[in-house]
Amino acid sequence: MNLDERARKVVVEKKLASLCKQAEELSILCDVKVGVVAFRPGETKAFAWPCLTQANATMNEYLACDETQKQHKLFTQVTYLQRKIDAREEYIRKIEQIAEEKEMENLFNQLVMGKSIHELDAREIKGLLKLFDAHKTKLNERKTKLNEHDVDGSDLNQTDAKESNVGEENGGNP
Numbered sequence: 001m002n003l004d005e006r007a008r009k010v011v012v013e014k015k016l017a018s019l020c021k022q023a024e025e026l027s028i029l030c031d032v033k034v035g036v037v038a039f040r041p042g043e044t045k046a047f048a049w050p051c052l053t054q055a056n057a058t059m060n061e062y063l064a065c066d067e068t069q070k071q072h073k074l075f076t077q078v079t080y081l082q083r084k085i086d087a088r089e090e091y092i093r094k095i096e097q098i099a100e101e102k103e104m105e106n107l108f109n110q111l112v113m114g115k116s117i118h119e120l121d122a123r124e125i126k127g128l129l130k131l132f133d134a135h136k137t138k139l140n141e142r143k144t145k146l147n148e149h150d151v152d153g154s155d156l157n158q159t160d161a162k163e164s165n166v167g168e169e170n171g172g173n174p
Contacts, residue, residue: 012040020049033058104131 019036027034035055038047048055062070104127111117111128120128
């Protein structure tokens with residue numbers, strides 16, 4: 001046995017120990033049955049965790065399930081993973097959108113500082129148009145809120161004025 005083979009065996013042993021530790025953690029944390037069966041390179045005897053009997057029993061129990069149960073479990077895992085992927089993709093889209101907005105704000109600031117608009121490419125111009133539309137929408141929302149506030153405020157002021165003038169028509173007498 002040469003040095004490379006020994007080093008490889010040591011690596012395999014370490015990896016198997018790590019795998020068994022993770023399998024045990026998975027079993028405890030998720031309350032699931034876990035069995036590990038592995039064949040070391042060049043050996044005919046299988047490595048099994050927690051032991052060959054229990055790993056064999058876990059495998060036989062799984063194989064005894066009918067196909068619909070197996071498919072349901074598989075579907076559940078696929079669905080779970082797909083939801084994780086979708087959530088991560090949505091997160092990435094939001095981050096990309098924020099980055100694009102920051103880039104366009106920076107570009108706008110450069111234009112204000114004197115950069116020529118003729119130096120921009122089509123993507124940058126489209127980005128600036130989006131930025132302007134977003135700011136225009138925010139300004140319109142603020143304007144609407146201020147108009148609603150002014151209308152509410154002027155209604156209150158008119159009501160207060162009417163109430164204060166009520167007694168003046170009669171010379172202050174009821």
